[in-house]
Each structure stands twice: as structure tokens, then as C-alpha cells.
Amino acid sequence: MIFLLLLGCSVDGDKAHGVADPTWSADVAPIVGKSCVGCHHAGGVGSTDFTAYATAAPMAAAMASYVAADIMPPPAMDPTCREYAGHERMVLTAAERETLANWADDGAPEGDPIAELTWAAPALDRVDAELVLPTAHAVTPGADGNEYYCQVLDNPFTQTTYVTGFDVLVDQPGVVHHAVLAIDTSGDAGAWTGESDLSDGWNCKGRITEDDWSMLHAWAPGMEPTAFSEGLGLRVEPGDQIVLQMHYFADDADAGTLDQSGYRLRTADSVTTEVYMAPVGPSGFSLPAGDVTTPEDRYLNEYGIDVTVYGVFPHMHLLASAYSAVIESPAGDECLAKADAWDFGHQATYLYDQPAVWSDGETLVTSCTYDNTSGNPNQYNDPPQAVTYGEGTTQEMCFFLFYFSY
Ligand code: HEC
Numbered sequence: 218m219i220f221l222l223l224l225g226c227s228v229d230g231d232k233a234h235g236v237a238d239p240t241w242s243a244d245v246a247p248i249v250g251k252s253c254v255g256c257h258h259a260g261g262v263g264s265t266d267f268t269a270y271a272t273a274a275p276m277a278a279a280m281a282s283y284v285a286a287d288i289m290p291p292p293a294m295d296p297t298c299r300e301y302a303g304h305e306r307m308v309l310t311a312a313e314r315e316t317l318a319n320w321a322d323d324g325a326p327e328g329d330p331i332a333e334l335t336w337a338a339p340a341l342d343r344v345d346a347e348l349v350l351p352t353a354h355a356v357t358p359g360a361d362g363n364e365y366y367c368q369v370l371d372n373p374f375t376q377t378t379y380v381t382g383f384d385v386l387v388d389q390p391g392v393v394h395h396a397v398l399a400i401d402t403s404g405d406a407g408a409w410t411g412e413s414d415l416s417d418g419w420n421c422k423g424r425i426t427e428d429d430w431s432m433l434h435a436w437a438p439g440m441e442p443t444a445f446s447e448g449l450g451l452r453v454e455p456g457d458q459i460v461l462q463m464h465y466f467a468d469d470a471d472a473g474t475l476d477q478s479g480y481r482l483r484t485a486d487s488v489t490t491e492v493y494m495a496p497v498g499p500s501g502f503s504l505p506a507g508d509v510t511t512p513e514d515r516y517l518n519e520y521g522i523d524v525t526v527y528g529v530f531p532h533m534h535l536l537a538s539a540y541s542a543v544i545e546s547p548a549g550d551e552c553l554a555k556a557d558a559w560d561f562g563h564q565a566t567y568l569y570d571q572p573a574v575w576s577d578g579e580t581l582v583t584s585c586t587y588d589n590t591s592g593n594p595n596q597y598n599d600p601p602q603a604v605t606y607g608e609g610t611t612q613e614m615c616f617f618l619f620y621f622s623y
Contacts, residue, residue: 235311238319240327240328248316252309255338281320287558295556298554301570303565307565339442346481347386348482349388353388358472372453378454382483383398384481385480387436388478393438398433398461399426399459400459401429402430409424409426426458432618433459435494435530435532450491450492466610506600511585512584516583520577526572526620529542530567530618532617536604537585539585544581545582587613597611
């Protein structure tokens, strides 16, 4: 242990400490450029523009305090659990946080002037197919504001194809709460509704398509494109129905909004490993009013096969505050997902740098923590009320959508 501590100090000595006398140009702008301006530019979702010293410097104290309070950048999965693509941008190191704090304490010095910061919106490196709702859908929320709408998209593939990257085209961000892309392999998507004409789509709360379906991708607000590494992809056959489920959440004023969302896909004719997606996590729970509760689910691999896990999309709703997914093994636990803070408006699919393996005999333990007290700033009931499990925005879910192969 002492050896490890010493090693930690000597190797990470520079990394663990921020710059003592930082300037905007030399030290702060690189951090802000990497982790903030993607949202904080003129017209971006972050209300203030940090691309230039002149607009960033007056915000220095607020920047440092939001960072110190773990509010900004918005919470993401903890990379000490497992490293994933983009974590260098999404999570600041202790040294970077200290540099920002020192800069604010010193009165935000500029240094030698530099050009304004630029950024590139994350995008797939290549788009091979674009699939959108065949007609714009007029959003028709139920009494609780939710609508679940499914529609079959044109399948553009004439041979077996593997999807290697996903980028959602959100048409009306103000009303789109989530999107799920799935395939139905037998051509009877939506038959369960009993409707004879499904050409205008169908209402699909709780159930997307028939039993012979599988998920390709899920999207929630804040998510960037999902791009798999070379050799990995999800299979789509020419005869598959490609189904898009849209979850809309709208008040009366937004009812009738026309939405024509869809997906951009990167594809390949062949892959070395076929990847699947499946949800794991506790369900059916209830969250008592005024309590912090952590529903948990334990899932034993008793299939005699090793499951390789490539990434995860953790999904919860507004009252969530933390999540964890761990493979318990006598050889030592393996972390798949962990965060001690949650922001519904900033969700992500985390694709691991190194896949994990869930071996026969090992238990996958998933849990989510919900703060159903009046102290939760996202609390929407006054006073707090019991909240049930469900898909609605004012219900709660605990989904870990894993990408895996056998
Ligand atoms: C994924 C998008 C995103 C990223 C990345 C991001 N922010 Fe923000 N930030 C926001 C949004 C959205 C708000 C407005 C929140 C609100 O008003 O509720 C905000 C608000 C703020 C505020 C409060 C002042 C204001 O503009 O409303 C500060 C300060 C801030 N962010 C600092 C940072 C810093 C520093 C970073 C980088 C280390 C960062 N943010 C990264 C989205 C982001």
C-alpha cells in the first residue's frame, strides 16, 4: 500500500497538481476548449460564451465554483471505474480543476493574447445511410404529457449489413425525450396493437414491437454519436423492419408539434464480431416519498459462456442521483459503470477503451440511487410523493443498456 502511494506520488506528481500561476492563454484555454466550449459558445446550450478571453474572464469565479461543485461539466461516468472514449473531455482531472481554481483566485490573468477558441460538433466520421420518419408526426401527448410513437423506417439495405455507428437526427429537441432504434426480424412489427393499418405508425407505450425484435441504439438528451471501433457492429438484414420509437414529452402548448426525427448510420458489409444490445437493471420498484432509495438487481451468468461487454448507456429519469454496475467475481470485482452524480439532460453511451468480460458463474450487480426528498433540486412533487417504476418522465427507470457479444 505504501509502495503504491509512493509510486502514485512520483509518477502522478505533475498530473495531480494544477498550474500554480495559470494564464488563460497558456493553461486555462486548453481545458475550456476541450471540455466547455462545445456547449458554451454563442448560440450553444450553455448560456455563456467561453470562446474568448473577454467573455470567459468575467465568468472565472463562476466557472471555478461550478467545477468545484461537480455541476460542470455535466456529470458523466467515472473513468476510474472504466476508461471510455471521450472521458478526457467529459471529466476534468484533479489537476485541471485546480488550475481553473487558481486562475479564478488570481483574478483571471490573460497572458499573451490568443485567437478565439473553436470547436467541432461531434459527428460520425462517415455517414452511409440516413433514415427518418417517413412522414412528420404531429405530437399528441396523453394527459401526463407523454407520447410513445413507433413507426417503421425504410430499410435501405439490399444485403446483410452491420451498423458500426449511430447519430440521432433530433428534429424537435424541445419535445423529444428519448429515441430507440430496433429491428423486427419477422415483418410483423406493431401487430400486437391489433390495428390493421400501421402505415401512420402506432402508439407503443411499454412495448415497441413483437417478441422477435432486438435493440440497435437508444438516445436521450445530451448524447453524442456512438461509433464502434473497427470490427464491431450490429447486424441488420434486408428483410428486417427497422423500427423507431420516439418518446415525446410535451405540454398543451407544444401539442401538435410536427417531428420528423431519424438516424444517420455508419455501416460495414462485414465485421469480425457481431454486437448485440440489451437492457439490464432492477424494475418494478417504488420509491417512497422523502427517502433516498437504491434498488438493486443481481444477475448470475449461468449460461456456460463468456459475455464480452463493449459499452453501456445508463438511463434513469429526473430523481436519479447515482448509478453502479459491477461484475462480482472471486478474482476481484470489475466495474462496468459508476457515477455519483446524474444530469438527465446529459446522457451518454460510454464505449469502453478495453472491453470487460462477464464469465460463467459471475454475478452482474446493477443499482440506481434516487433522491426522492424535497432537498433534490430536480424534485417535481411538493411535497414529495411515492414514485413508481415506469417509462413516463415522472416515473423512474434503472436501465443499463449494454453492448455485448458472446
Ligand atoms: C454538455 C454541455 C455542457 C458542457 C460540456 C459544459 N456546460 Fe456549463 N452549462 C451548460 C448548460 C446547459 C448550462 C445552463 C444550466 C442552467 O442554466 O440550468 C451551463 C451553465 C454553466 C455555468 C453557469 C453560468 C451559465 O452560463 O449559465 C457555468 C459557470 C458553467 N456552465 C461552466 C462550465 C465549465 C467551466 C465547463 C467546462 C469545464 C462547462 N460549463 C461545460 C452546459 C454545459
